Amino acid sequence: xxxxxxxxRERHGFGWxxxxxxxxxxxxxxxxxxxxxxxxxxTLTGWTLPGLVTHPxxxxxxxxxxxxxxxxxxxGGLVCNALGPLRQAGAWLAFTLAGATGxxxxxxxxxxxxxxxxxxxxxxxxxxxxxxxxxxxxxxxxLPV
Numbered sequence: 001x002x003x004x005x006x007x008x009r010e011r012h013g014f015g016w017x018x019x020x021x022x023x024x025x026x027x028x029x030x031x032x033x034x035x036x037x038x039x040x041x042x043t044l045t046g047w048t049l050p051g052l053v054t055h056p057x058x059x060x061x062x063x064x065x066x067x068x069x070x071x072x073x074x075x076g077g078l079v080c081n082a083l084g085p086l087r088q089a090g091a092w093l094a095f096t097l098a099g100a101t102g103x104x105x106x107x108x109x110x111x112x113x114x115x116x117x118x119x120x121x122x123x124x125x126x127x128x129x130x131x132x133x134x135x136x137x138x139x140x141x142x143l144p145v
Contacts, residue, residue, distance in 0.1 A: 003113035016085035095120030
């Protein structure tokens, strides 16, 4: 991906981020042990708990999980480096609720996956809140701190 290069100057947040990615991976395999009714209650089906909070930890398909893990490894690590692990956890929760709200207000049905969180993390990076370097179409852009 020559058109998108991210420079990671610090690596301290990646340990925390890898733990989060491991949790997503373990939850993917554990979800197959619960019955369909319990699984449905953990997905986003309306304005009810626990689905509002637990849906990012569930994925319906392994390919969906793989893409989310890859992109969360990149962007989640950058966010964790910039904000620290506790603020990253707060951002995770905020983007979980924001993504769920957008999905439900748009009339979406049952949903699972961390795509809302991922979009929030990508938005943080691209909006220039992290102070990294991004090269788009071979033109370097310095993100302000």
